[in-house]
Amino acid sequence: MNSADLASGPCPLGRAAGIFGDRWTLLIMRNATLGATRFEQFRTGLGIADNILSNRLGKLVDAGVLTKEPYEDGNRIRSHYRITQAGVALRPVLEALAAWGHTYANPAEPTIAVRIVHLPCGLPTADGSYCDVCDTGITNEDAAWVMPWVSEEPIPLATAAVTAAPDGN
Amino acid sequence: MNSADLASGPCPLGRAAGIFGDRWTLLIMRNATLGATRFEQFRTGLGIADNILSNRLGKLVDAGVLTKEPYEDGNRIRSHYRITQAGVALRPVLEALAAWGHTYANPAEPTIAVRIVHLPCGLPTADGSYCDVCDTGITNEDAAWVMPWVSEEPIPLATAAVTAAPDGN
DNA sequence: ATTGCAAGCTTGCATAAAGGAAGCTAACAT
DNA sequence: ATGTTAGCTTCCTTTATGCAAGCTTGCAAT
Incomplete structure (x- = not known):
């Protein structure tokens, strides 16, 4: 069995483990719960590599626990990641x-x-x-x-x- | 930062994530909670590769959530892994x-x-x-x-x- | 006006972890 | 004698992670 299969099985604990069962995801959610929203905040707060963070944020958006939204930083549009109801839960x-x-x-x-x-x-x-x-x-x-x-x-x-x-x- | 460092940081959530933050560990603990004790039970119940299971069981023993104990199977001594108080918790x-x-x-x-x-x-x-x-x-x-x-x-x-x-x- | 810098990425490459299959051992069972 | 099962270990391939560099946009300082 490949562990990606877990995310689609009938056991809700298995499906949750398929989403959060890696080194970083729970910590990203911890920091999101504590108010982190921007890439840079997660990166410096966790010490995670850029490419991994980018990948994980994307997966968490796909999983519905974060949303990626544009926001204005001065005149510039940047992205931030806000926690959803599923993330709050x-x-x-x-x-x-x-x-x-x-x-x-x-x-x-x-x-x-x-x-x-x-x-x-x-x-x-x-x-x-x-x-x-x-x-x-x-x-x-x-x-x-x-x-x-x-x-x-x-x-x-x-x-x-x-x-x-x-x-x- | 290497994620192994998480297991020794001051944040209890980080330390817990350092132990359980991988694909299999939470599922092994689920099955242990449901009564699995033997290598074979974990292996067939989870579909995990032998070498990974062996490694994870060892780490969980080190982490104090499982104990490795000999038990008699007929005339033969085999090992089984029983959940500890920390595992029950x-x-x-x-x-x-x-x-x-x-x-x-x-x-x-x-x-x-x-x-x-x-x-x-x-x-x-x-x-x-x-x-x-x-x-x-x-x-x-x-x-x-x-x-x-x-x-x-x-x-x-x-x-x-x-x-x-x-x-x- | 050019230089520099920060945020938010992506890309390329090296290393570490996971997956799969085979092999090994000790005690049965046939 | 031959096969079988539990519980591993070893070897090899594939995937994930880590690190560094590069890219783009705007803003700020020189």
Whole structure:
């Protein structure tokens, strides 16, 4: 079996793994969730090679998790990549992976958990999807991640570019 | 940057992606969670090449999510790979990915969600970690996945081989 | 006006990872 | 004796990744 076949199988986990199962894609989505939109931002933020980044961004657009849109930079038209509804919906996956990594990955060096704060109340949440204090669900619009090894400042999360239909193409 | 460096960075999501960010590892963990333990089971279940499987199982043992243990097959000693506590803890990641894949990946073909059932009550759960009906948390011991494209029969999940310390080595 | 520079790519080439097939070993089973 | 299975390893080919260079457009400085 070629692993490209996974993306078309009946198992939803297999299909997701077919999209995100490579070295860079999850990290690109992490950075997109944290607000990166431009080629240069992804490149310097990740240290990924140009050609690989170009390829991955294209695949993520094809997969429907990012959109490529022109935007004006002065008088010049540049491209940027904005997260779609499907991309926003990946947040629980990223948070679950971050939580796992905090507890289990390479714990020899001091690890610091990502905290998911609910911006309206400013309080961290246990779950990422629900604020027990406010008794409401948490969307990307009112969520932020605190990554203490970067800064104690909460980083607001990117919101969906368009209310995309759940269409993978 | 070489992506191997990710596994040692400060970001827990980056470290997790360094372990699971390849074509096969998440699928190996899916099958391990569903009870696969032997080389042959992984190989035929996934269609992965022998050398890659051998390499991945070794890395997963090194990462602390699987253990390699001898077991008796008749008079002969064979190896099997059992999931550890760190491996069991990956279940939320797998379930989040499966949920995402069901909604967003390649929805052209009919997709069927994985259902996570709480074995004591036999009822599906919304969350995977908590049974609202029984008002208890759900561990692998009393959870099962229903993958309707395979069978309506709930598949009980593998439980941890040892109560491993959260030690990645 | 020319030079330089940044963003966003593409192209070409070297290296690393993945895939496929064959081979190897130890214990059965025939 | 011959074949078979699980669990690997080795060899070779193909694909993916990494690195460097080049290209284009506009803007900014000289």
